Amino acid sequence: MKVLLHICCGPCAIYPASLLREEGFEVEGFFYNPNIHPYSEYLRRYEAVLAASERLNLSTIYHRYDFERFLKLVSCVEDRTRRHSLCWRIRLEETAKAAGDHGIGAFTTTLLSSPYQDIGEIARLGQEIAQGHGLEFIVRNFRKGFAESHKLSREWELYHQNYCGCIYSEKESVEQRNKKRPPDARLRA
Numbered sequence: 665m666k667v668l669l670h671i672c673c674g675p676c677a678i679y680p681a682s683l684l685r686e687e688g689f690e691v692e693g694f695f696y697n698p699n700i701h702p703y704s705e706y707l708r709r710y711e712a713v714l715a716a717s718e719r720l721n722l723s724t725i726y727h728r729y730d731f732e733r734f735l736k737l738v739s740c741v742e743d744r745t746r747r748h749s750l751c752w753r754i755r756l757e758e759t760a761k762a763a764g765d766h767g768i769g770a771f772t773t774t775l776l777s778s779p780y781q782d783i784g785e786i787a788r789l790g791q792e793i794a795q796g797h798g799l800e801f802i803v804r805n806f807r808k809g810f811a812e813s814h815k816l817s818r819e820w821e822l823y824h825q826n827y828c829g830c831i832y833s834e835k836e837s838v839e840q841r842n843k844k845r846p847p848d849a850r851l852r853a
């Protein structure tokens with residue numbers, strides 16, 4: 665059986681692709697991440713997926729970077745949990761559509777490998793979307809291979825990002841790393 669694997673980044677692709685192949689799936693990659701900002705960061709992750717796909721001998725589809733669509737979707741959403749959910753949904757929806765277009769009966773995502781994401785909610789969304797498209801969403805515990813994947817990806821010298829992807833997460837990451845307060849807080853202090 666063939667499965668379309670949504671890939672969020674190069675390091676996270678390694679274990680899911682290997683595990684699915686061990687289980688007998690024929691795996692095709694699908695890179696669609698309009699949540700990644702800025703564009704220079706998107707290109708770094710895209711190049712890491714190109715390199716990982718080559719190492720893994722994985723055929724990968726590179727879908728369009730329609731970041732305007734993502735911005736429209738989340739720009740007025742203040743609740744971060746809701747933003748995450750919309751962000752996972754848009755990527756899983758597009759993966760399901762691509763699977764249907766290519767005659768692939770199942771799909772899944774490397775997002776299920778991240779210790780920083782709500783994998784229960786991602787699995788729920790994936791199954792809901794799959795049902796709507798008459799497909800199967802493959803749920804596996806990709807997290808157990810996260811450390812191993814990232815060790816190997818460092819040996820392969822793949823790019824490792826230090827924030828989730830969107831401008832909201834970039835701001836949070838900078839604040840956490842530098843313990844910086846935003847300018848308005850400094851002015852009030």
Ligand code: SF4
Nearest residue numbers: 748751828829830833
């Ligand atoms: S933090 Fe990550 S999952 Fe949440 S909206 Fe931003 S890119 Fe998407």
